[in-house]
Amino acid sequence: MLETVLAAFLFATISISLISLWLSHYRLQAQTQHRVVAQYVCKQMMEELLSQPVSTIVPVPRGSKPSIVIDSMMNGHARRVVYDFAVTCVNTANTKDVTVQVFWSEGKMEHEFHLETMLFSGY
Numbered sequence: 110m111l112e113t114v115l116a117a118f119l120f121a122t123i124s125i126s127l128i129s130l131w132l133s134h135y136r137l138q139a140q141t142q143h144r145v146v147a148q149y150v151c152k153q154m155m156e157e158l159l160s161q162p163v164s165t166i167v168p169v170p171r172g173s174k175p176s177i178v179i180d181s182m183m184n185g186h187a188r189r190v191v192y193d194f195a196v197t198c199v200n201t202a203n204t205k206d207v208t209v210q211v212f213w214s215e216g217k218m219e220h221e222f223h224l225e226t227m228l229f230s231g232y
Contacts, residue, residue, distance in 0.1 A: 147222040163230040171195035
């Protein structure tokens with residue numbers, strides 16, 4: 110009898126641990142997917158800015174342009190993630206520091222990914 114109770118307890122403990130691990134895996138997989146998409150959006154925006162003459166790059170406040178909405182399927186569930194973005198520029202004597210930020214929410218937490226570069230405008 111004691112062996113049966115001990116075996117049942119051990120099985121329950123291992124089962125709960127595996128289920129918890131499985132749920133954490135899917136949550137982290139979704140978070141990683143959102144971060145990869147944000148990184149892609151940020152890189153695309155930075156490339157678009159870098160293709161312009163330095164003097165034409167101007168700040169873009171968050172919310173001044175339409176958000177990027179991406180619908181996807183993850184583990185059989187439809188997900189919609191809204192990515193907002195902003196561009197900031199800081200001019201110095203011969204350089205312009207350009208930062209592209211992408212924001213998105215997961216549950217009640219807001220996340221951010223950003224890229225920054227320094228452009229020389231003295232040419």
